[in-house]
Amino acid sequence: MSSRARLQGRFHLLAAVLTTLVQLPAVLWLCWLTRTPLPALVAALLSWPYLRQLRSPWQTTERGLSTYLALGWWSACLVFGVLLVPTALAVRAGFPFGAAWGLSGALALIVGADAVLGRPRLRRRVVRVEGLPAGLEGYRIGQISDVHCGPHVPEERVAAWVSRLNALELDLVTVTGDLITHGSSHVEAVARALGGLRARDGAFACMGNHDYFTDGEYLVRQLERHGLTVLRNEGTVIERNGASLYVAGVDDTWTSRHDLARALRDRPEGAPTVLLAHDPDLFPEAQARAIELTLSGHTHGGQLGVPGVPRLSLARFITVWTAGLYRRGRSWLYVNRGVGTTGPPARLGAPPELAVITLRRA
Template sequence: MSFPTRFQGHFRLIVSVVVTAVQLPTVLWLCVRTRTPLPALVALGLSWPYLKRLTTPWHTPAPSRSTFLALGWWSACLVFDLLMLPAVLAIRAGLPEAAAWGLAAAVALVVGLDAALARPRLRRRTVRIAGLAPELDGYRIGQLSDVHCGPQVPESRVAAWVKRLNGLDLDLVAVTGDLITQGPSHVEAIARALGGLRAKDGAFVSLGNHDYYTDAEHLVRELERHGLGVLRNRGVVVARGGARLYVAGVDDTWTSRDDLERALAQRPEGVPTVLLAHDPDLFPQARARGVELTLSGHTHGGQLGVPGVRRLSLARFLTRWTAGLYREERSWLYVNRGAGTTGPPVRLGAPAELAVLTLRRG
């Protein structure tokens, strides 16, 4: 996906206006408290090196100390902005002023730095499936999603996530789309990194919309060359003892390549199904066809949201299925917040994640 040159200046201007608005309340408060313009100069010094290197939403400055400081500072400012009113109310309720503002500043710094680091957290969930064979009780599926390998997510970082999953001795690993950011530059890198995935019954991949921002056929060939099973509107049967599990994958919805009927066409009667579908909006269709578990991504949990309240995030502009585990009737959906990012590599209230879902008899 190209980004017209004439819009690059506009993009930089829009981002500059947004980050200025985010910083303004905190910077003004600091200037008043210190009675100097020094906080404004510090904010400019942290922000400008990052802003001047912006070109498009997908080509943001590569990871560096200045990038980390800028993103951490902006995130801390946003959190402090939100804590200003509670701090004022606490002071009026009798809390010493120094304690109220000090606590607000400490929380803002901790949350801001954590948002800039964006280190994936391991989330474990249990999915109970009626009629699951005893041989599959306790079957563990690792999920990695929205890797977005590119300037912000180098091969070495993806390899570290792979190593972490490998250390869990999983039965199967699902990678649910958006493996790259865009273009051909990191196709071989992501294939090499994901090719290191190890699980008893293998690693399987479905594609997302970003995977078509390059030559997707080349990407698929590289993934398969490194031993990954790419499921494009098809499925495979995994056997464990006398039990079977049908693992299917559906192609990208944004380019209208998805075909759920084809993906489920070879499903044996009565065999539980795990569906890899990058876009969680396919869940109602999967539920209608009796799919027991759908694994999705795409939303990033919004990347910006209210901690602990999954409905209050930017992902609500995309879908009702924003993050985490959902259940409707006998069908489950897990929406992974993803390990990587698009745009500025920062997450606030929507931490990156690796997931492990354990199947249990219902």
């Protein structure tokens, strides 16, 4: 047996073990409740078609009904498992048995469905900038991140997200990296879709690590051909009502292409700066250079987290800047959870999002 076959066999075994553990509490409880093995059979029928076609943790098979059913079911089982103890305690305290378990089951199913079908939330945040010129008061910046266009995120879905942002009539729109999953199959598709972005002062993008899982230079050419400005260790000055805003972007950190000093080389004295940096770990360096606002992505908000606790997620294993808005001194960072996914196309406790940041004078 080849080493590749052995690795694939181990991956399939690991995937089967993990999904079994996720489902076990819910399935055992349902088997006990019904006094039949039918729930276990249903779980196997829902899980097997998806597990059988997995090839790697980053598999890119087309999203179909088996994918929706398996991932939605596993997400529901995970939520139900978390609710087991508090529900049992509620029943013991006198809450009606049927109502308690019915409520927990319904909540688990709703969250499970949202994990695979959830529409991106529109997050609106205000950033107060010291010394913001009057001409930039109320300036609105849209952000879309981690699109991961591919078999799970077709061009039509990206175009729908673009339409939502365009409807807001923004001053500026930004794309903060990881536009594709990998390979060249969806480069032209994502360029066409994102090329539809419209804002008063233009659309700007930076590169992420996944954008070099293909020919990065070809991706840049396609994006710019369709109207986006890709900032790779460079910046541009935007004039609005007699005020200047400097918009800069750095290249990918994972391949050591980033150069923040070069990106800020043409920054006018005193001009507030918006930095596009896919990797939020650049924030301390941005703060040291007095950058007012850094827009990042990369983390997906963990993609798997605790519902209702946005910063308690798998992203904790890669960075302290997991999701949302952060501040250090006069510098701000917004970490966008993104709209796409890596690996299994599901998000639990880390819903997809589009963001609008409004600048206000401190």
